[in-house]
Amino acid sequence: MNATPLDLAAAFTERFGTEPDGLWSAPGRVNLIGEHTDYNDGFVLPFAINQSTTVAAAVRQDRLVRVASTFAPDEAPVTADLDTLEEGGVQGWAAYPIGVLWAMEQAGHRCPGLDLLVDSSVPVGAGLSSSAALECSVAAAVNDLGELGVSLRELATIGQLAENRMVGAPTGIMDQSASLLGEVGHAVFLDCRSGDSRLVPLDLEGAGLELLVIDTRVSHAHSTGGYAARRRSCELGAELMGVPALRDLSVKDLAEAAGVLDEETFRRVRHIVTENARVEDAVRVLTSGGPADLGSLLVASHASMRDDFEISCAELDTAVDAALDAGAIGARMTGGGFGGAAIALVRADDAAAVRSSVEGAFASAGFRAPVIFGVLPGAGAARTA
Structure with missing residues (x-):
């Protein structure tokens, strides 16, 4: 209502x-x-x-x-x-x-x-x-x-x-x-x-930027299996690595983890370890520079969720790729995965082109039309x- x-x-x-x-x-x-x-x-x-x-x-x-x-x-x-x-x-x-x-x-x-x-x-x-x-x-x-x-x-x-x-x-x-x-x-x-x-x-307006939310209209539910399975993989990885939580591993520990963990568990662990590092890098970027410098971190985050954590889907990947093709500074899925939304950080002047690119890519793929809207930190x- x-x-x-x-x-x-x-x-x-x-x-x-x-x-x-x-x-x-x-x-x-x-x-x-x-x-x-x-x-x-x-x-x-x-x-x-x-x-x-x-x-x-x-x-x-x-x-x-x-x-x-x-x-x-x-x-x-x-x-x-x-x-x-x-x-x-x-x-x-x-x-x-x-x-x-x-x-x-x-x-x-x-x-x-x-x-x-x-x-x-x-x-x-x-x-x-x-x-x-x-x-x-x-x-x-x-x-x-x-x-x-x-x-x-x-x-x-x-x-x-x-x-x-x-x-x-x-x-x-x-x-x-x-x-x-x-x-x-x-x-x-x-x-x-x-x-x-x-x-x-995170002054997007002051930097001449917009953050577009691309709702793929693919529903997800956290109480069903995919989310819980990823959590169990993380808990297993921490247990096998002998740490209280994956927070306690750094990127330099991944070489050791590769020799301890099975291939799937290792990829789950690698996503968490590298994603933690990306968050800390993003804070440094926003504190010392500005949001226009976040692009590579957003792109790397999506690749990690797609390939290592395997929580993306065809619609989310299409949204991210189409946004980047149209000039987005960075883009990635956001939220728990298995559907939901992607975000695209764009220059205000490029917002219309990014919207059009994503809508066209969805139509070409035969997906339901996405709902795209801008958000600001509130x-x-x-x-x-």
């Missing part, structure tokens, strides 16, 4: 028979570089985007949670009782918002009952973390309404716990951190082991009304 605040408040009143106590929004994210490094205790460099999920919320006098969506106005709200809610006790999309309240309570924070109405402009299944946007908007709402005083860093952990255990998706901490900690004109450099983060300048989760 992508409602205005007034429209969403009115829709809430129509659905639940009372006015909301407020509206809270949280953005999706683009991961500029650093894919699948998060659950390996590594480094990531995402940024919050200027598309968000908004939740209208009102406190109830009991311990029930009722969740509805503007995208399904005729469906009855999904209801859960916080006093009896168990891990895995909610199925479907409602597991994300209700899972946040369950995770809050697991972390020792008693939540009030809530009525929640969700609206979003973050594309679902495109690799822009619509799930984290939903989790973080609800986390911000319950934190305020329950006067819980939970820090943004802990809210990120709570969102991850909800996704891991209520939804069953083995994701890391990156998406929630970007959605909560993002600021306009900046990326978030996150150490996924310590949880420490810092903002890195603000993190906040109360909006």
Whole structure:
């Protein structure tokens, strides 16, 4: 629906028979570089985007949670009782918002009952973390309404716990951190082991650049097999190399790893090790130079995900190749893979040509037409009304 605040408040009143106590929004994210490094205790460099999920919320006098969506106005709200809610006790999309309240309570924070109405402009299944946007908007709402005083860093952990255990998706901490900690004109450099983060300048407009998101419209789902299989490969590689996590290996350790690991596990490990190095290189580039110098790192990241981690697909490869052919500075798939979106860093004057090239390549290949749009680094989760 992508409602205005007034429209969403009115829709809430129509659905639940009372006015909301407020509206809270949280953005999706683009991961500029650093894919699948998060659950390996590594480094990531995402940024919050200027598309968000908004939740209208009102406190109830009991311990029930009722969740509805503007995208399904005729469906009855999904209801859960916080006093009896168990891990895995909610199925479907409602597991994300209700899972946040369950995770809050697991972390020792008693939540009030809530009525929640969700609206979003973050594309679902495109690799822009619509799930984290939903989790973080609800986390911000319950934190305020329950006067819980939970820090943004802990809210990120709570969102991850909800996704891991209520939804069953083995994701890391990156998406929630970007959605909560993002600021306009900046990326978030996150150490996924310590949880420490810092903002890195990413002034695309000032550099005369645009970042295009190319949604291939090939849906992916993190709770299904490919993502989990890659995570198991990483855990196996760390175990066989005798380290707590792949974060603890450097590029110079790869020669030894080649002699210890089977061929497939080695390629999975090589992607993580080299991707961590690329994240640190990207931070140096943005700090000392600017985003126009990121091209080679983005291209190398995509090749690693395509060849070593094997999480790309024909549509993503076509998007990246067509963007580069049309003059993009750099391009790569973003997100968990197996579909979703690619990103292309382009000079503003080249944006139209890159769009046309990608659309033409998809048509020639017989793929569904992609959805292409620009994003800018935006603000993190906040109360909006």
